[in-house]
Structure formats: C-alpha cells, structure tokens
Amino acid sequence: MRIGVVTFPGSLDDVDAARAVRLAGGEAVALWHGEADLHGVDAVVLPGGFSYGDYLRCGAISRFSPVMEQVVEQAAGGMPVLGICNGFQILCESHLLPGALIRNERRRFGCLDQRVRIESTRTAWTSRYVAGEEVTIVLKNGEGCYVADAETLDRLEGEGRVVARYVAGNPNGSLRDIAGVSNERGNVVGLMPHPEHAVDDLCGPGTDGLGFFTSVLRSLVS
Amino acid sequence: MVRVVVDVMPKPEILDPQGKAVHGALPRLGFSGVVDVRQGKRFELELEGEATEDRLAEVHQMAETLLSNPVIENYAVTVVE
Numbered sequence A: 001m002r003i004g005v006v007t008f009p010g011s012l013d014d015v016d017a018a019r020a021v022r023l024a025g026g027e028a029v030a031l032w033h034g035e036a037d038l039h040g041v042d043a044v045v046l047p048g049g050f051s052y053g054d055y056l057r058c059g060a061i062s063r064f065s066p067v068m069e070q071v072v073e074q075a076a077g078g079m080p081v082l083g084i085c086n087g088f089q090i091l092c093e094s095h096l097l098p099g100a101l102i103r104n105e106r107r108r109f110g111c112l113d114q115r116v117r118i119e120s121t122r123t124a125w126t127s128r129y130v131a132g133e134e135v136t137i138v139l140k141n142g143e144g145c146y147v148a149d150a151e152t153l154d155r156l157e158g159e160g161r162v163v164a165r166y167v168a169g170n171p172n173g174s175l176r177d178i179a180g181v182s183n184e185r186g187n188v189v190g191l192m193p194h195p196e197h198a199v200d201d202l203c204g205p206g207t208d209g210l211g212f213f214t215s216v217l218r219s220l221v222s
Numbered sequence B: 001m002v003r004v005v006v007d008v009m010p011k012p013e014i015l016d017p018q019g020k021a022v023h024g025a026l027p028r029l030g031f032s033g034v035v036d037v038r039q040g041k042r043f044e045l046e047l048e049g050e051a052t053e054d055r056l057a058e059v060h061q062m063a064e065t066l067l068s069n070p071v072i073e074n075y076a077v078t079v080v081e
Helices: A014-023 A066-076 A086-093 A150-158 A210-221 B017-028 B053-067
Strands: A002-007 A027-032 A043-046 A081-084 A100-102 A110-118 A134-141 A145-147 A162-166 A178-182 A188-191 B002-010 B041-047 B073-079
Touching: A002 A014, A002 A210, A014 A027, A014 A210, A043 A066, A043 A086, A066 A081, A081 A086, A086 A100, A086 A188, A145 A178, A150 A178, A162 A188, B002 B053, B041 B053, B053 B073
Parallel strands: A002 A027, A002 A043, A043 A081, A081 A188
Antiparallel strands: A100 A145, A110 A134, A110 A162, A162 A178, A178 A188, B002 B041, B002 B073
C-alpha cells in the first residue's frame, strides 16, 4: 500500500510521517505541493508544520496549491486523507472538514505528551483502536483551538464524527475538548495531536500513534 | 486605478486571543479605560479601472474565498478612491 506524504514549503513533519508509514508496514511516497499529481497513491497524509509560513491564516494558501486540487478531488471519491496539525488546518480551509482552528486560548505554544481518547473507530484512520481507548500522543501547536458553531458541533457529535478528544486537561481551548474530527464518510480525518511522533519507544512517548497508520493500511486492504 | 479596502474581523462570538493580549498590555503601559480590543486584518487592493459593480462583486469573491475564512471571520468592502 502506497501512502503519499505531501511536502509544502514550511512543512516540518513530513519525514516523521513517512517514517511512521514505513513502521506501520506501508510504502511512503513523497508528494510535492507544486505538482498536481498524486502518483497513484492509495491514501494521503498532510503533515504538520507551517506551510507557506502560516501567512494569511494557517493553511489558507496551501489550500490552493496544485496538489490540494487533486487531494480534494480524490477525497470526494473516498480516498483516505489524514491531516495532522497544520494538515488539519489545511483540511478545514479546504472545506473537507467543518470548523476552523484558531490561536490557542491561552496564547501559548504548547508542546507536551497529551492524553487523548479515541471516540470513533469508524474512520479509515482509527479502525485499529478500541472506542473509548485512551492514548498518549505528542501535541505541539500554537493555533490548535478547534471552533465551529453549536449546530455544527451538535451534528459532529450526533453523527459520531468527533474522532478524538483531549482528556486530563484541554491544552488549547478547543470547543468540547475536540482533538480530531472526520467527514461524513470517515475517509478524511483531521487531528491536532501528532501520532507520527508516537511510533517508536526510543524517541517518543511510546507507540500509541502507530494505530492511525496501521488502521489505514487495513482499510485499504479491505 | 481605484483603491478598495477589505477589513476582516473575527466574528463577535469567536474568541480573539490576540485582541485579549493587546487589551491586557494597555493598562500595563498606563492606558486606562479601554473596555475591549478585537484584532483583525486590513487588505488594501489597487484595482485597474473603475470600481464597477462587477469588479466589486469580484472583490467580494476574493474576500470570501481567500482573504477571510467565513467560518470564523466577517469582512467589509470599502471603496476608498
């Protein structure tokens, strides 16, 4: 299974995301923001970082990059897409996911090992978890406060589209402690914490994040 | 040439941590009596020709698709000269 990882100017975590794909047993394919070609990959990861320097709004410029036209088109056809941190911001700006991410409530860039509860296992990226399972994943963001109007939040909750929620403290002021959401179909997931930094005991807080990548490999097989 | 200004502001119900930070700093500098601060963005667009209805409709489109995010921000278009 070939998982594409997009590099934008200012991406930081593309190499770690590619490594996580390989550790999960997939083949990582490097994709470039300026190329309107996904090279036939089976799924795409939009990694963390500061694409286009976070100019205008986080993800606002990246949304119009040539590669994103392809990602939006293929996502509509059911291709799994995972946006992590800046990738989540890009997915919201692209309207592939509802809501938006604004500056953290307490105005501090947080970098910590975050406890997160997996709320939905019906997505392409979380099927290997158990609903309600708590995992520890690295969180690092300055603009990770998830907001949407009450009606949208109710709909997300009602349809089981809140994928992950912060537990043991809300680090950025996200409404209803939301750490990640999915689209209706469950193939597109946006996540503020970084599972790709929790795939190896040696250089992370454990391997709790690996499940996102093994989940998508399984969803592609079935 | 005509100059069109697009002002973008966070919606009233959306938290504005930057505005809050500025608001918090003012009393420390000795400025009192400021009840609230909201921080937004101002875009100045220089357009060819006149500010016709069509051109302004286009500016609204720019504001909706790129300059602002309608989920969290409102915008206003003003023709300056």
